[in-house]
Amino acid sequence: xxxxxxxxxxxxxxxxxxxxxxxxxxxxxxxxxxxxxxxxxxxxxxxxxxxxxxxxxxxxxxxxxxxxxxxxxxxxxxxxxxxxxxxxxxxxxxxxxxxxxxxxxxxxxxxxxxxxxxxxxxxxxxxxxxxxxxxxxxxxxxxxxxxxxxxxxxxxxxxxxxxxxxxxxxxxxxxxxxxxxxxxxxxxxxxxxxxxxxxxxxxxxxxxxxxxxxxxxxxxxxxxxxxxxxxxxxxxxxxxxxxxxxxxxxxxxxx
Ligand code: BTN
Numbered sequence: 001x002x003x004x005x006x007x008x009x010x011x012x013x014x015x016x017x018x019x020x021x022x023x024x025x026x027x028x029x030x031x032x033x034x035x036x037x038x039x040x041x042x043x044x045x046x047x048x049x050x051x052x053x054x055x056x057x058x059x060x061x062x063x064x065x066x067x068x069x070x071x072x073x074x075x076x077x078x079x080x081x082x083x084x085x086x087x088x089x090x091x092x093x094x095x096x097x098x099x100x101x102x103x104x105x106x107x108x109x110x111x112x113x114x115x116x117x118x119x120x121x122x123x124x125x126x127x128x129x130x131x132x133x134x135x136x137x138x139x140x141x142x143x144x145x146x147x148x149x150x151x152x153x154x155x156x157x158x159x160x161x162x163x164x165x166x167x168x169x170x171x172x173x174x175x176x177x178x179x180x181x182x183x184x185x186x187x188x189x190x191x192x193x194x195x196x197x198x199x200x201x202x203x204x205x206x207x208x209x210x211x212x213x214x215x216x217x218x219x220x221x222x223x224x225x226x227x228x229x230x231x232x233x234x235x236x237x238x239x240x241x242x243x244x245x246x247x248x249x250x251x252x253x254x255x
Contacts, residue, residue, distance in 0.1 A: 011052065014174035019185040021048030022079075029071075031058035033078040034133055034142040040080065041138045047082035052177070059144065061129055063250055068156065073149045075173050078142040079184065085192040090139050092191035092198070094118045094132040095233055097141045099201045100187045101128045104179035105145075110166055113207035115252070116235050120145070121207050125161035143180065147173050196231065203229045208252065213237070215252040223255070 015024040059067035098118030105112040120128035128145040146162035190198040224239035234245040
């Protein structure tokens, strides 16, 4: 059985109900949807374009990692955003996207957590990753969500999961995409209008709070206890030297 309103891959039916201004472009196979939509943005595409690929041959994760998304099983798409907010606030779109994906997953009855800044976890494993990249007058929000994937390459098999692995049910990818966009339509507004609500949604789902972690930043490796997320969206890390407020970190591991 497939859970969701639409037949599993009926993206066009789902797209009819996307909130404004989202509209969908589907490609069978691309290198990376982030790279592809950047070209469309540079050619003048308007805010709200979604580029979804059935298959990515060079999907990218953060820190130059490859992103695994087997054809037809997962969601791999990018959203073109032309923010009205000032440039300084654009990084907040990464938080907005993480919250939107977590909330969408929750509408299907699962509990989702956020591993700061925006990995979406289900029961201690990563189900979704988000890669946000800015251009001169646009932002690309790339989202990869493991929907019906059941087997992962050895390098991520221990840490990855999917909606199907967690429930033994298949999900309509079209319905899941629709749910993410409904949530993102609201959360993207909050980067300047109501950042308090956005941060509260991150804080509420933060899977690192209360845990001891090891992480690397531009200034080196750090170990400490995560006290939570600040009202400005920083990770609050208690180390031997005191309380650190991190705006960025590379790999974060719970130890
Ligand atoms: C991460 O957790 O490292 C981020 C993964 C982001 C993957 C998505 S899939 C759609 C979009 N296109 C890409 O090449 N990457 C993002």
